[in-house]
Amino acid sequence: MSKTRKILSIVLAVVMAFGVFSICAFADTPTATWTVEVTATDGSALPATIPTGTQVKVTVKLATNFYVGTVGLPVYFSNAFSYVDNSAVQAEIYGAGATRTAFNGNYTADTGYKAVYALYVPNSGASGVASPMYSAATTVLTFVLVADSEATAVIKLDKTKQKSTENVGGPFYCGSRDSADVTTDEAMVGQTFTTTDAEATVVIANAAATPELIGINGGYVDDDNGYVYGIPLGEDAADYFDVTNGGSFTVSASVTGGTLTVKDAGGNDVTTYTVIIFGDVDGSGDITLLDDAIVYGAVNGADITDPAAAFAADVDGSGDITLLDDAIVYGAINGAAITSNPYAA
Numbered sequence: 078m079s080k081t082r083k084i085l086s087i088v089l090a091v092v093m094a095f096g097v098f099s100i101c102a103f104a105d106t107p108t109a110t111w112t113v114e115v116t117a118t119d120g121s122a123l124p125a126t127i128p129t130g131t132q133v134k135v136t137v138k139l140a141t142n143f144y145v146g147t148v149g150l151p152v153y154f155s156n157a158f159s160y161v162d163n164s165a166v167q168a169e170i171y172g173a174g175a176t177r178t179a180f181n182g183n184y185t186a187d188t189g190y191k192a193v194y195a196l197y198v199p200n201s202g203a204s205g206v207a208s209p210m211y212s213a214a215t216t217v218l219t220f221v222l223v224a225d226s227e228a229t230a231v232i233k234l235d236k237t238k239q240k241s242t243e244n245v246g247g248p249f250y251c252g253s254r255d256s257a258d259v260t261t262d263e264a265m266v267g268q269t270f271t272t273t274d275a276e277a278t279v280v281i282a283n284a285a286a287t288p289e290l291i292g293i294n295g296g297y298v299d300d301d302n303g304y305v306y307g308i309p310l311g312e313d314a315a316d317y318f319d320v321t322n323g324g325s326f327t328v329s330a331s332v333t334g335g336t337l338t339v340k341d342a343g344g345n346d347v348t349t350y351t352v353i354i355f356g357d358v359d360g361s362g363d364i365t366l367l368d369d370a371i372v373y374g375a376v377n378g379a380d381i382t383d384p385a386a387a388f389a390a391d392v393d394g395s396g397d398i399t400l401l402d403d404a405i406v407y408g409a410i411n412g413a414a415i416t417s418n419p420y421a422a
């Protein structure tokens with residue numbers, strides 16, 4: 078037996094167990110308007126195109142007021158998506174004690190589609206649990222999908238899957254009642270529903286490779302510390318780096334403490350680095366007596382609290398700040414050369 082047939086047989090067994098067929102009335106009942114919304118997992122709007130690997134949240138709402146009976150809710154989604162295990166959250170329509178079941182969402186449904194199947198069954202009529210009145214925009218089901226492959230993907234309730242006299246085995250089933258009394262009122266099935274908004278389309282594109290910053294002309298990317306250096310004093314940091322995979326970067330200032338931001342092809346920030354100009358401890362962009370004063374203070378026990386400034390003060394790359402660093406900074410003020418990367422081989 079295929080998984081789909083197995084699911085259908087379970088649904089039919091449940092429906093029959095509740096005697097729906099015995100009072101069988103595929104009556105004309107009010108139209109129920111269902112909506113399917115697809116958003117980012119935090120509920121914000123999705124961009125026009127999402128890259129593969131993105132997770133999206135599917136929210137199924139019922140925007141009609143009526144006394145609800147048993148509900149079987151198959152939500153179909155294109156094979157380009159996969160269901161995220163255990164992500165389904167079902168509304169407690171009949172209270173916490175009633176049966177709610179969300180089947181694993183990765184079984185094959187129609188060609189090209191998989192589905193999440195959520196079932197809501199009231200406790201038996203004998204228990205006297207009142208049938209609740211849905212209020213407009215009740216969230217019935219949420220779950221999370223992950224985009225696997227490039228596609229124009231669809232997530233939908235499928236009207237052709239609705240149970241009716243012509244389609245008794247239809248898995249989409251929405252019972253209703255005339256009042257809150259579940260013991261005496263007839264459960265009616267075959268409720269029509271409006272499909273207008275019960276479908277969402279998401280465009281999935283293959284994710285571009287992540288852009289990486291690389292050093293050129295002696296520029297160095299220190300990924301361990303999040304620093305970039307190797308930029309000669311007074312030069313523009315932009316001339317010492319490049320980005321792979323169609324990315325780009327911006328530099329706020331070519332001074333110690335400046336920020337180099339790597340962006341992807343879409344202009345989104347990917348990584349941020351802090352610029353280090355060795356000897357420029359105060360972040361002014363040049364080396365002056367003010368820098369020397371800070372280095373000299375550090376040699377004598379003062380703290381340089383900013384990590385980037387402390388890194389820039391260790392101009393010989395020894396790992397600590399000593400009189401040798403002070404001598405190099407003092408020399409630079411007086412025109413001596415200073416290395417832009419003391420760690421270079």
Ligand SMILES: [Ca+2]
Nearest residue numbers: 357359361363
């Ligand atoms: Ca300075």
Ligand SMILES: [Ca+2]
Nearest residue numbers: 391395397402
């Ligand atoms: Ca040192």
